[in-house]
Amino acid sequence: MTAAFPAAIPHAxxxxxxxxxxxxxxxxxxxxxxxxxxxxxxxLPLVMLAGFSVTDYQLxxxxxxxxxxxxxxxAFRDPVFLRALGNTALYAAIVIPCGxxxxxxxxxxxxxxxxxxxxxxxxxxxxxxxxLVAMATVWQFLLHPxxxxxxxxxxxxxxxxxxxxxxxxxxxxxxxxxxxxxxIGFNMVLFLAGLTAIPKDLTEAARLDGARHPVDRFLTVTxxxxxxxxxxxxxxxxxxxxxxxxxxxxxxxxxxGSETLLYALYLEGFDYSNTGYxxxxxxxxxxxxxxxxxxxxxxxxKKVHY
Amino acid sequence: xxxxxxRRWLPHLVLGLGALVMLLPFYWMILTAIRSPSEIFDISLWxxxxxxxxxxxxxxxxxSVPMARFxxxxxxxxxxxxIVQVLTAVPxxxxxxxxxxxxxxxxxxxxxxxxxxxxxxxxxxxFVGLAKAQLLNTYFAMMAPFLLSVFAIFLxxxxxxxYPDEIIEAARLDGFSELEIxxxxxxxxxLPSLAAFAxxxxxxxxxxxxWPMIVVTRTELAPPPLGMxxxxxxxxxxxxxxxxxxxxxxxxxxxxxxLAARKQFVAGITMTGVK
Numbered sequence: 001m002t003a004a005f006p007a008a009i010p011h012a013x014x015x016x017x018x019x020x021x022x023x024x025x026x027x028x029x030x031x032x033x034x035x036x037x038x039x040x041x042x043x044l045p046l047v048m049l050a051g052f053s054v055t056d057y058q059l060x061x062x063x064x065x066x067x068x069x070x071x072x073x074x075a076f077r078d079p080v081f082l083r084a085l086g087n088t089a090l091y092a093a094i095v096i097p098c099g100x101x102x103x104x105x106x107x108x109x110x111x112x113x114x115x116x117x118x119x120x121x122x123x124x125x126x127x128x129x130x131x132l133v134a135m136a137t138v139w140q141f142l143l144h145p146x147x148x149x150x151x152x153x154x155x156x157x158x159x160x161x162x163x164x165x166x167x168x169x170x171x172x173x174x175x176x177x178x179x180x181x182x183x184i185g186f187n188m189v190l191f192l193a194g195l196t197a198i199p200k201d202l203t204e205a206a207r208l209d210g211a212r213h214p215v216d217r218f219l220t221v222t223x224x225x226x227x228x229x230x231x232x233x234x235x236x237x238x239x240x241x242x243x244x245x246x247x248x249x250x251x252x253x254x255x256x257g258s259e260t261l262l263y264a265l266y267l268e269g270f271d272y273s274n275t276g277y278x279x280x281x282x283x284x285x286x287x288x289x290x291x292x293x294x295x296x297x298x299x300x301x302k303k304v305h306y
Numbered sequence: 307x308x309x310x311x312x313r314r315w316l317p318h319l320v321l322g323l324g325a326l327v328m329l330l331p332f333y334w335m336i337l338t339a340i341r342s343p344s345e346i347f348d349i350s351l352w353x354x355x356x357x358x359x360x361x362x363x364x365x366x367x368x369x370s371v372p373m374a375r376f377x378x379x380x381x382x383x384x385x386x387x388x389i390v391q392v393l394t395a396v397p398x399x400x401x402x403x404x405x406x407x408x409x410x411x412x413x414x415x416x417x418x419x420x421x422x423x424x425x426x427x428x429x430x431x432x433f434v435g436l437a438k439a440q441l442l443n444t445y446f447a448m449m450a451p452f453l454l455s456v457f458a459i460f461l462x463x464x465x466x467x468x469y470p471d472e473i474i475e476a477a478r479l480d481g482f483s484e485l486e487i488x489x490x491x492x493x494x495x496x497l498p499s500l501a502a503f504a505x506x507x508x509x510x511x512x513x514x515x516x517w518p519m520i521v522v523t524r525t526e527l528a529p530p531p532l533g534m535x536x537x538x539x540x541x542x543x544x545x546x547x548x549x550x551x552x553x554x555x556x557x558x559x560x561x562x563x564x565l566a567a568r569k570q571f572v573a574g575i576t577m578t579g580v581k
Contacts, residue, residue, distance in 0.1 A: 020406075023406055026484045030405065031409075034397070038454060038456070046423070046431075048434070059437060116318065118568070120325065125571075125572060127328055130560070131513045131553075132513060132531075134557045135335075137549060147349065149351060181328065186576065262426055266516070269430045275434060278430055282429075
């Protein structure tokens with residue numbers, strides 16, 4: 001990492017000492033603001049979080065006591081939290097495969113086009129940039145049972161209109177539909193970068209070796225070469241799926257048992273001010289995200305060396 | 307292959323149908339924003355409204371809630387965050403990449419570890435701290451958790467490392483101060499990274515709802531997404547035209563920037579895995 005470093009330090013001994021000291025002072029001065037913020041924004045809050053999680057502290061309360069791991073035990077008996085966990089898992093179970101395979105399909109098709117590539121990239125990436133809160137409001141209107149074009153199309157096809165946001169069983173799948181809509185462009189761009197990195201010779205060699213059909217070439221060359229990209233996309237998609245919040249806050253507000261992990265956490269911590277209990281829930285949320293991101297780092301390191 | 311061969315047109319057909327689904331919400335949003343309330347019940351996708359009500363709808367969106375204020379709040383918060391992030395991350399990244407000081411390795415490991423910690427995990431203790439300091443409902447509270455971007459430090463560190471040491475050494479001999487070397491020489495070599503980071507930061511904070519929802523309860527301080535939430539709660543079903551006009555106003559700045567600088571945008575948003 002610092003292989004080029006000795007060259008930056010001159011050889012005369014007394015001057016080197018003075019210069020090295022000056023270098024250290026400058027290094028510390030340059031890093032100090034960021035280091036202080038790192039402690040105040042990351043380290044202290046994490047310590048406080050761990051501290052809160054073993055107390056029954058409520059914001060504004062004058063008295064609190066140590067309760068050990070009771071908050072964690074309570075979490076796994078709390079029907080609301082378990083429901084939020086289940087809802088988030090269901091949401092992820094829809095968004096992860098749809099978000100990966102639809103974007104992979106789109107990327108493969110876009111990769112094959114030449115002149116129209118920019119156009120497709122704009123069309124599919126637009127939802128990524130748009131403010132999700134505003135777009136959730138638009139989706140609410142699009143899916144409206146009587147005023148929305150989606151139900152107009154369903155009725156026109158001869159089926160009964162579907163109340164997407166009025167039927168409890170459909171709430172999470174509907175949110176997942178919007179989540180997929182938003183993430184496809186993001187994943188597609190990552191897949192396109194992966195596809196561009198595959199050497200053309202490899203595809204050509206596979207063709208000469210008898211993989212005549214594009215599907216054969218996809219299975220023998222493209223799919224294995226996309227391994228690291230797919231892994232990365234899978235992890236980022238699952239992390240964003242576990243962080244679903246905006247659509248819940250706008251469209252359901254947790255009604256009819258549609259809380260997700262972050263929404264339940266938001267209610268406990270900031271609406272009901274159950275700081276201690278919310279801290280325990282936050283640590284569970286953090287553990288899930290960390291397991292996913294550690295999996296990402298390990299897999300990436302393993303897969304990078306072919 | 308002839309132009310009529312299915313291999314030629316089939317991908318475009320599939321992509322086109324997909325694009326229709328992706329763009330339908332944007333189309334519907336703008337269409338409703340220029341329609342009069344009576345036409346909303348027609349549910350037609352025909353682009354030309356019988357009566358152009360865009361002016362009424364946008365006026366109502368801008369007057370029934372302080373929409374201009376929301377946008378201004380968004381600009382203040384995003385601008386403030388970006389400036390402080392760059393001011394703190396660039397020197398730190400330069401020190402980590404090019405200077406030797408005790409604790410350098412520890413700090414680098416902490417930065418990389420912090421990359422895995424989502425903001426939502428820090429929200430609770432930061433909220434308690436800000437509440438105790440009586441700082442809730444301030445611009446500072448909205449910016450506080452984001453004043454340091456470990457992602458920026460990591461990104462600039464990667465980019466600064468490849469800057470030649472010989473040039474830095476020559477500049478020192480020429481009497482350049484370390485600050486000048488950091489900001490005027492090394493950063494200039496990493497302008498694409500800076501541009502991509504700026505895009506990433508502004509888009510993330512313009513669109514963020516979670517943190518503003520926690521620390522802001524006063525309407526006049528709300529950034530665009532929180533303002534939109536207040537607006538849609540207040541207007542439920544009453545006037546879809548104005549609601550969609552509001553959504554258009556909030557979405558427009560970022561979407562227009564995306565259309566103007568597509569390459570930098572895509573680079574900025576996708577270089578981080580975790581949004």
